[in-house]
Amino acid sequence: MPFDDHIPGAILLGAIGDGVGIQRWTHVDDEATETESGWDTLVSRYYARAASATLALAMVPKRGDKHATLDAWVTSREPRRLAGDVWEIMVRHVGLLSPRGHKISVRCMDAPRSVQLLSVDSRVWPQAQVHESTISVVHQYIAIGEIPPTSAVSRPATPPDPIPAIAETAWASLARVTHHWPHGWILSGRDPEYPPGVTNAALVTDTYTWIQENTP
Numbered sequence: 001m002p003f004d005d006h007i008p009g010a011i012l013l014g015a016i017g018d019g020v021g022i023q024r025w026t027h028v029d030d031e032a033t034e035t036e037s038g039w040d041t042l043v044s045r046y047y048a049r050a051a052s053a054t055l056a057l058a059m060v061p062k063r064g065d066k067h068a069t070l071d072a073w074v075t076s077r078e079p080r081r082l083a084g085d086v087w088e089i090m091v092r093h094v095g096l097l098s099p100r101g102h103k104i105s106v107r108c109m110d111a112p113r114s115v116q117l118l119s120v121d122s123r124v125w126p127q128a129q130v131h132e133s134t135i136s137v138v139h140q141y142i143a144i145g146e147i148p149p150t151s152a153v154s155r156p157a158t159p160p161d162p163i164p165a166i167a168e169t170a171w172a173s174l175a176r177v178t179h180h181w182p183h184g185w186i187l188s189g190r191d192p193e194y195p196p197g198v199t200n201a202a203l204v205t206d207t208y209t210w211i212q213e214n215t216p
Contacts, residue, residue, distance in 0.1 A: 064197035157187035159208035177214035
């Protein structure tokens, strides 16, 4: 029973060896769920004729198997006896189902900062709170084989396109500043998440953050 014959929407019949009490298996359909971030899921439904749940599970992809055409891996299998020797098996995959093979999102939040002696339009404020934006790009993708190193975190790195626009800094005229290095775009986080039972592939979440060169 080759796994790469599992085509969504197809009905496949296969003869199984004599003497094990199994007559045939049938792949009925797939139900895909895509999310804005994190794992997508693909649930495949099978019917099998088998003397036991163990024999029925032997006829479907096993935990950790990769889908033939998608970056998705089997994480669980749930057999349910329907009647007699007829079983329904739900096979759940996780991965990225988009043809693009990755997901990109932009996060922009208000970041208030308390300062002293703020000069605005020729007026000096002894105490003030300045509102700036903090912006980051989250890139999620599948890495197969060698996982990108976490040692790249906190180093300069450019996020993938489309790169969001950056507002002009509010601190260009300050005489005394705190200097940040590195500044500009940096890789602020890298989180690989492995599907259960899989050791050679991971969903990697890279977070890029814009760091101002100077702040109060």
